[in-house]
Amino acid sequence: MILTNCAACAAPLAHTAPRCVRCWTRYCDSTCQHDHWRRGHKQICKKIHRGGNAEQYNADKKYKEAVAEAVEACAADTKGQTCYICTQALHWKTKEGLVRGCACRGTAGFAHVSCLAEQAKILVAEGEENNLSDKVMNERWLRWSDCSLCKQRHHGVVACALAWACWKTYVGRPETDEARKLAMGLLGNGLFDGKHYEDALSVREAGLSMLRRVGVSEERILVTKSCLAITYAELGHLEKALSMERDIYFGRLKLDGRDNQETLRAANNYALSLVRLQRFEEARSLLPKTIPVARRVLGEGHRLTLKMRWNYAQALYKDVDATLDDLREAVATLTDTERISRRVLGGAHPLTVGIEDALEVLRAAFHAP
Incomplete structure (x- = not known):
């Protein structure tokens, strides 16, 4: 997950928690930091610093693990196929195998996570450089989550791997940067799709705290709270999830009206919480x-x-x-x-x-x- 817990004792951290001056690994206090140093951090501190500091180093590591998981899960489906982007079976640089986690069928949709990520990265970078409109940028951002062929969202461990690719691309930017905020939301979604629910909860809680800290619209807060409520439900915190879903649904009705897609999504999530609590x-x-x-x-x-x-x-x-x-x-x-x-x-x-x-x-x- 992203680094929201002390590296020494795993306790939840405040946003202002102290960190190692060289690699930015975060701790509860100086006692935990000194203990972690003695237990092995001394040997890897420079390596983490060279890897872009703690958050970037962690993101790169988790990305590689997620890609390996996705390739393994898709192995039976991708045997004998080639990437529709680079036309190779193995990626020329990373040597990773293929994945497919969308709605493509037949011989369509096979790709390397690295190729999918590079396409998305290039499109977003071009949009930022040329100051394209919000509508165009939103369409380009979808390449981090949606298949360009079938136009359906990637799912499961493939979505998780792409989410880590997105997060590692933008994690080094300031908290106020729009791409970084979107990447944190995508990471929470990807972890959830990959069934890493505890990690998804940690990321989504951190994301909500970050959005409140930097100041965003009520619309953005409702979206993030909705994702958080779904995660609570998946982890069995059903009453907490229901309370949040009810508030989100009525908040959406007031903000957007009943014909809005997000209002409909909120209604569905609210109904699902009711079903889970047997309030049929x-x-x-x-x-x-x-x-x-x-x-x-x-x-x-x-x-x-x-x-x-x-x-x-x-x-x-x-x-x-x-x-x-x-x-x-x-x-x-x-x-x-x-x-x-x-x-x-x-x-x-x-x-x-x-x-x-x-x-x-x-x-x-x-x-x-």
């Missing part, structure tokens, strides 16, 4: 009001629309008091949602797989004695 009636009250809006504003094949319909089906069939009509509606909803998800995202996408698994469980329940 409340979820069934919320989602039928928001799903038609999502269909109209985003379209049937948008990932958020698909997730909302999946959550609505869960609110129907997971309720112990569900009627036969409820179960039939859940099956019909999941069947249609799975069909659309498979067409748009592909059969290997985590969303498609999750919907299929839910549909299989539900169909099995119908045949249970």
Whole structure:
């Protein structure tokens, strides 16, 4: 993770915590620093300094680990393929293998994380140099997270590796730099996609603290709080997550209105928290009001629309008091949602797989004695 804990005792650190004057490794106090020096920091301090100091050194190390994890996870799918960017099987410099973690199918979409990262880095740098508009810069920034071929977001360990690539690119910039702020948010998302939930929580908490410190819009704060609430839920802090999701949803309604994509995302997250706490009636009250809006504003094949319909089906069939009509509606909803998800995202996408698994469980329940 990013360095939010003392290197000696692992205690959470304040933003103003002291650090090594040479390599900027951070500590609770001078006692921890002296103890860490005696336990081996003396031998690697210069190496960390030469690597760009503690945060950069850590980011580079984590990036290499994340790339290795992604390549290994994709090995069966990428065998015999070549990178669509550099046309090689092994990267000419890093010797890393290929990955594919988007919605591309067939022989499309195979690439090296290094190649994907270099493309994104070049596009963003050109935009910064030429002072391009916010709209164009936002489109270019998406190359850190979205496939340029299928236009769908990378997922799983590939998203995690790309997020570390992004963070190591911009970590050396000041806190107020926009690219650095975006990179920290992307890192939290990537860690979450890679199922490194504890690390994602640490990064997202640090990110929220940083945004409040430098001063950003209420819109930006709501986005970051939403990511944080999702992480709390994944780690089992369900009541805390629900409280945050409720506040975020009503904050979005007030700020953006019901037809805004972020309001719809907040509604879906709020509904999912209700489902997780088995407050099914409340979820069934919320989602039928928001799903038609999502269909109209985003379209049937948008990932958020698909997730909302999946959550609505869960609110129907997971309720112990569900009627036969409820179960039939859940099956019909999941069947249609799975069909659309498979067409748009592909059969290997985590969303498609999750919907299929839910549909299989539900169909099995119908045949249970």
